[in-house]
Amino acid sequence: MKQILILVVLMPLAISHPGSLNQKEWHSFKLQHGKSYRDKTEELIRKEIFQENKVRINMHNHRFAMGLENFKLAINQFTDMYNKEINQMMNAFNIVKNQDMRGTTFISPEYSTLPESVDWRSKGAVTPVRHQGFKCGSCWALVTAAALEGHHFRKTGKLIPLSPQHLLDCSDSYGNQGCKGGWMAEAVAYVKDNGGIATEYSYPYKGVQGECKSQNATIGATSSGFVKIPHGDEKKLAEAVAFFGPVYVSIDGSHDSFHSYSSDVYREPKCSPRNNSHAALVVGYGTDSNGTDYWLVKNFWGTSWGIDGYVKMLRNANNHCGIASFARYPLV
Structure with a gap:
């Protein structure tokens, strides 16, 4: 029973790893897509959205590599945006x-x-x-x-x-x-x-x-x-x-x-x-x-x-x- 509980606790850590983000990567994203924000608060929010979307993209592409998806995704100009606002x-x-x-x-x-x-x-x-x-x-x-x-x-x-x-x-x-x-x-x-x-x-x-x-x-x-x-x-x-x-x-x-x-x-x-x-x-x-x-x-x-x-x-x-x-x- 203890072994099962340990696995359940560790699974979120394994899932979040593909979306780890460093400052250099964030800076490169902003530079490539001409991103600028009103203030530090907005940038922090955008950075968090970016990281969430990066996790989703990486997990999808992992499934693609395993033959479980039919197409690939990539980080692009929309990765720091919510789906609703893009629409x-x-x-x-x-x-x-x-x-x-x-x-x-x-x-x-x-x-x-x-x-x-x-x-x-x-x-x-x-x-x-x-x-x-x-x-x-x-x-x-x-x-x-x-x-x-x-x-x-x-x-x-x-x-x-x-x-x-x-x-x-x-x-x-x-x-x-x-x-x-x-x-x-x-x-x-x-x-x-x-x-x-x-x-x-x-x-x-x-x-x-x-x-x-x-x-x-x-x-x-x-x-x-x-x-x-x-x-x-x-x-x-x-x-x-x-x-x-x-x-x-x-x-x-x-x-x-x-x-x-x-x-x-x-x-x-x-x-x-x-x-x-x-x-x-x-x-x-x-x-x-x-x-x-x-x-x-x-x-x-x-x-x-x-x-x-x-x-x-x-x-x-x-x-x-x-x-x-x-x-x-x-x-x-």
């Missing part, structure tokens, strides 16, 4: 009521064989990964601009960086809420009615909502609407990506595992196909060396997150994380 800052996609009634219905191309893999980056249709910043829930604007970039490239052969700031500043009359969230459908509607979206060069991204200055901007692309993929249909989503170009989607990006994602195919048991809180861009798909099907998804949290800013999300698994729940691509 409040970074996830701001809002679902429009009755939006399935809008847009052109997707029709599968006839006599076409679906490729085993697709990557629109290799075809020159994808601009570099951006960082939306920590003060603006602008994923909806960034993904709209990115989708239009890809489809404008398919139409013209020219890859022109487009302005999410234009959408942040100018589309609020369509129901979008700037840095507090928005909808890709309403952003595309604004682009259509406005006669286009500005180039990034003429209307650069600032990551805060400001006064609309579209009259001084150069139009980089236009849109006549969007095509909607049938709800939850991953086969149709694959057809759209393969034959028409990048597709903007909404996903459940609310979990600690997503915020700390580093590599391999993301598979989160807690993911919901109905909690679509974050917007991203599907630029391809494939199958990894273990035979696991994945979607290649461009995120907008900078290149220090994930696989140089991308995530491989589980594919053909009952609409995992809701990736096919609200999938659309713009018409240009």
Whole structure:
């Protein structure tokens, strides 16, 4: 009986060891990610959060090494933050009521064989990964601009960086809420009615909502609407990506595992196909060396997150994380 009690007492010590933190490591983290805090009290709190998250990350990666997890995590820009505040800052996609009634219905191309893999980056249709910043829930604007970039490239052969700031500043009359969230459908509607979206060069991204200055901007692309993929249909989503170009989607990006994602195919048991809180861009798909099907998804949290800013999300698994729940691509 005494031996059992000794084991129970010592177990927490063994678990906490992977998260031990020294001052040099903390200093390196702050320097790498440009972290600064209001005072010593806040820094102490952030340091404690960092250490808690480090324990979680190390334990997850230990399970990965044992074959008990499918993907790896890493310390990144979010490691000194609570999950709830990350969601409040970074996830701001809002679902429009009755939006399935809008847009052109997707029709599968006839006599076409679906490729085993697709990557629109290799075809020159994808601009570099951006960082939306920590003060603006602008994923909806960034993904709209990115989708239009890809489809404008398919139409013209020219890859022109487009302005999410234009959408942040100018589309609020369509129901979008700037840095507090928005909808890709309403952003595309604004682009259509406005006669286009500005180039990034003429209307650069600032990551805060400001006064609309579209009259001084150069139009980089236009849109006549969007095509909607049938709800939850991953086969149709694959057809759209393969034959028409990048597709903007909404996903459940609310979990600690997503915020700390580093590599391999993301598979989160807690993911919901109905909690679509974050917007991203599907630029391809494939199958990894273990035979696991994945979607290649461009995120907008900078290149220090994930696989140089991308995530491989589980594919053909009952609409995992809701990736096919609200999938659309713009018409240009």
